[in-house]
Amino acid sequence: MAISSLLHGPLASADVLIAGAHALDPGAGLDGGHDVLVRDGQIVQISPPGEIDGEGAELIAGAGKHLFPAFFDPHVHLRSPGQEHKEDLETGTRAAAAGGFGAVIAMPNTDPPLDSAPLLRSVRESAAREARIPVGFLAAITRGLGGEELSEMAELAGAGALGFTDDGRPVASAGVLRKALQYQRLCGGVLTLHEEDPSLSRGGSMHEGEVSAALGLGGIPTISESTMVARDAELAGYEQARVHFQHLSCAASVRAVAAAKALGYRVSCEVTPHHLLLSDADVRSLDTSMKMNPPLSDERDRRALIEGLRDGTIDCVATDHAPHARHEKEVPFEQAPMGTTGLETAFAALYTGLVLPGELALATLVERMTASAALFELPTPSIAVGEPANLTLVDLGAEWVAGESGWESRSANCCFAGRRLSGRVLITIAAGGVAYRERAFSVVAA
Amino acid sequence: MNHLLSIEELDRDAIERIVSQAQRFAEVSDREIKKVPALRGRMVLNLFYEASTRTRSSFELAAKRLSADVVNFAASGSSVEKGESLKDTVLTLAAHKPDAIVVRTPWAGAAELVSRWTSAAIVNAGDGKHEHPTQALLDVYTLQRRLGGLDGVSIWIVGDVAHSRVARSNILAFTRMGARVTVAGPPTLIPRGIETLGCEVRYSLADLGQADVVYALRMQRERMSEAWVPSLREYASCFQISARRLSPRQLLMHPGPVNRGVELSGEAVDSPQAVIAEQVEAGVVVRMAVLYELLAGARAFRPVPEPQLA
Numbered sequence: 001m002a003i004s005s006l007l008h009g010p011l012a013s014a015d016v017l018i019a020g021a022h023a024l025d026p027g028a029g030l031d032g033g034h035d036v037l038v039r040d041g042q043i044v045q046i047s048p049p050g051e052i053d054g055e056g057a058e059l060i061a062g063a064g065k066h067l068f069p070a071f072f073d074p075h076v077h078l079r080s081p082g083q084e085h086k087e088d089l090e091t092g093t094r095a096a097a098a099g100g101f102g103a104v105i106a107m108p109n110t111d112p113p114l115d116s117a118p119l120l121r122s123v124r125e126s127a128a129r130e131a132r133i134p135v136g137f138l139a140a141i142t143r144g145l146g147g148e149e150l151s152e153m154a155e156l157a158g159a160g161a162l163g164f165t166d167d168g169r170p171v172a173s174a175g176v177l178r179k180a181l182q183y184q185r186l187c188g189g190v191l192t193l194h195e196e197d198p199s200l201s202r203g204g205s206m207h208e209g210e211v212s213a214a215l216g217l218g219g220i221p222t223i224s225e226s227t228m229v230a231r232d233a234e235l236a237g238y239e240q241a242r243v244h245f246q247h248l249s250c251a252a253s254v255r256a257v258a259a260a261k262a263l264g265y266r267v268s269c270e271v272t273p274h275h276l277l278l279s280d281a282d283v284r285s286l287d288t289s290m291k292m293n294p295p296l297s298d299e300r301d302r303r304a305l306i307e308g309l310r311d312g313t314i315d316c317v318a319t320d321h322a323p324h325a326r327h328e329k330e331v332p333f334e335q336a337p338m339g340t341t342g343l344e345t346a347f348a349a350l351y352t353g354l355v356l357p358g359e360l361a362l363a364t365l366v367e368r369m370t371a372s373a374a375l376f377e378l379p380t381p382s383i384a385v386g387e388p389a390n391l392t393l394v395d396l397g398a399e400w401v402a403g404e405s406g407w408e409s410r411s412a413n414c415c416f417a418g419r420r421l422s423g424r425v426l427i428t429i430a431a432g433g434v435a436y437r438e439r440a441f442s443v444v445a446a
Numbered sequence: 447m448n449h450l451l452s453i454e455e456l457d458r459d460a461i462e463r464i465v466s467q468a469q470r471f472a473e474v475s476d477r478e479i480k481k482v483p484a485l486r487g488r489m490v491l492n493l494f495y496e497a498s499t500r501t502r503s504s505f506e507l508a509a510k511r512l513s514a515d516v517v518n519f520a521a522s523g524s525s526v527e528k529g530e531s532l533k534d535t536v537l538t539l540a541a542h543k544p545d546a547i548v549v550r551t552p553w554a555g556a557a558e559l560v561s562r563w564t565s566a567a568i569v570n571a572g573d574g575k576h577e578h579p580t581q582a583l584l585d586v587y588t589l590q591r592r593l594g595g596l597d598g599v600s601i602w603i604v605g606d607v608a609h610s611r612v613a614r615s616n617i618l619a620f621t622r623m624g625a626r627v628t629v630a631g632p633p634t635l636i637p638r639g640i641e642t643l644g645c646e647v648r649y650s651l652a653d654l655g656q657a658d659v660v661y662a663l664r665m666q667r668e669r670m671s672e673a674w675v676p677s678l679r680e681y682a683s684c685f686q687i688s689a690r691r692l693s694p695r696q697l698l699m700h701p702g703p704v705n706r707g708v709e710l711s712g713e714a715v716d717s718p719q720a721v722i723a724e725q726v727e728a729g730v731v732v733r734m735a736v737l738y739e740l741l742a743g744a745r746a747f748r749p750v751p752e753p754q755l756a
Contacts, residue, residue: 208637208639210638212639214639216576216614217574330531330533332554332559334553
């Protein structure tokens with residue numbers, strides 16, 4: 001599938017020389033101080049520091065900073081159409097750019113859901129006007145996300161759907177999912193699955209365990225997710241279909257994915273920063289920013305997710321950026337909608353929580369934050385000559401308190417709000433244009 | 447103490463302080479004129495999002511015996527039915543400047559939320575399935591009167607623990623007062639992880655004879671439609687506290703309202719072991735003590751020092 005399946009608004013092609021930054025791109029074998037010259041939005045030269053003249057290009061002082069390929073997020077909620085009070089294509093992609101992302105994939109659980117080609121075309125047209133960075137769209141697997149009848153998947157694929165998902169809900173019926181997997185032979189596209197058995201999760205608002213017992217909250221057992229991962233891996237294996245499991249939250253799901261991969265099934269999966277860094281102990285305060293689906297699991301599950309990300313069982317990081325308006329979250333925990341924002345904090349939170357304590361190599365983190373592009377058969381962002389510039393410049397030493405100077409997102413329901421994080425995104429170049437520039441980061445010379 | 451939101455945040459000293467204050471108020475209840483002027487001019491607002499006759503009237507009586515003014519606000523028939531949020535309801539009522547708000551809601555943590563939105567002292571009168579701290583305090587009071595103390599006492603809490611805020615508050619309060627707590631009930635109604643609150647878990651009443659106190663929980667009929675147990679009949683045959691299962695030396699408690707013939711047999715309710723009426727009576731004096739602690743506060747327990755001249 002071509003890159004044109006991603007759309008963005010007008011972006012002025014950058015002419016910049018990023019001088020002296022530590023360029024790190026494990027895919028391109030780059031790990032050290034380099035000058036990177038971008039002309040007309042394309043990387044044209046990568047050389048040892050001081051060797052490039054860069055006549056006429058804007059000079060960006062990179063000394064002491066790190067340059068990564070821009071991150072790719074396979075799972076965000078941009079809320080358009082229908083819920084623009086939470087987020088829209090412009091604010092959501094601005095938040096993404098501020099977090100160092102060069103492209104995102106938006107979920108179809110909008111209002112109405114993206115389950116028909118005319119609707120998909122119209123939202124893609126909006127993205128071509130409003131999006132600050134490239135956006136791809138998944139369409140609904142079933143009509144109205146109802147879990148019963150397939151959407152017109154072939155027509156949706158023709159209208160630009162990158163793949164299909166009922167995210168926010170499971171496809172509870174194995175029979176319906178099997179038909180969708182069979183139909184994939186006609187329409188292509190990855191099926192990405194939110195795994196939850198409603199008969200096990202019903203009535204729950206957090207992870208089932210000692211914290212839910214103490215708080216008297218209905219618990220969602222991890223088997224609600226893991227049994228569905230195991231079921232759907234078998235369906236995918238049987239139909240030789242390609243599926244991607246969204247936001248894994250527990251050890252048993254990681255085991256199920258590892259088993260499916262060992263059998264050669266075409267499965268991949270993602271994990272969110274919040275499931276890697278937080279646990280049900282963080283729900284004790286009943287802060288509604290800690291309410292998400294799947295819920296934050298316990299410490300043992302969290303360790304298994306980190307291990308899965310490290311050893312590659314988990315292919316990539318996804319934020320599941322899920323904005324909600326203040327009045328929607330400022331209610332008792334059981335009444336609050338599920339979801340946390342995450343685009344603006346993902347890298348810094350993972351760098352602070354996993355890389356600094358030595359749990360994960362920086363290169364592995366960068367790889368896992370760009371790997372999802374390939375899962376959707378899109379080119380992986382890369383720091384290489386001839387590639388379009390998809391770059392993010394980060395000051396790893398800069399500390400900041402999440403949310404202290406507001407958010408680019410329209411919503412503020414971030415589970416990391418108030419935490420001190422290391423690693424500040426200074427500039428994001430997406431599809432060849434400067435999509436974000438940190439306010440305090442000044443240009444040295446033009 | 448600014449609020450009473452949970453037993454979790456109380457230590458043994460705080461529980462004992464409230465219970466002994468309640469004992470002092472018990473004397474007031476025996477007078478012909480059952481009223482003291484301790485909270486004259488103070489306003490107590492009852493904010494109830496769930497139907498409750500007993501708890502609400504118990505708080506109302508407690509406030510009135512302390513000479514406070516009482517305003518009752520029930521969610522049904524109010525602006526809540528027109529879609530007003532909890533926050534806006536609280537902000538509106540807070541504009542009347544109540545000194546204390548007694549809050550009952552079907553949502554865990556709601557009383558704590560309310561405490562952030564107003565400067566009034568908040569009393570949690572039940573937040574979802576989380577806690578019901580005044581119930582636990584009145585149960586401690588009742589047992590203390592009967593047994594002298596809870597140290598080493600074996601208390602079995604029997605029934606639907608999963609859906610019971612009373613169970614959670616009582617496990618915490620009883621263990622803090624030195625009792626050994628066992629919860630028993632159908633495995634589908636005992637939440638995973640409950641033992642981390644410091645209780646033992648049993649799935650039958652075979653060893654009920656070990657208990658000094660049997661605390662039966664209300665078995666709500668709606669649990670049947672949700673199929674938590676196969677039938678009320680089977681529940682009763684396995685977990686009903688009957689005269690046959692109760693020994694003469696045991697005490698029987700229940701938070702009310704009782705389903706006769708379900709969690710308790712009629713004979714058990716009417717037996718001499720039952721202290722259910724004493725619990726109701728204790729409710730008023732314990733709630734007096736709680737309101738007094740929050741509103742008259744430190745002055746009551748520590749005499750105000752004479753102004754010192756420099």
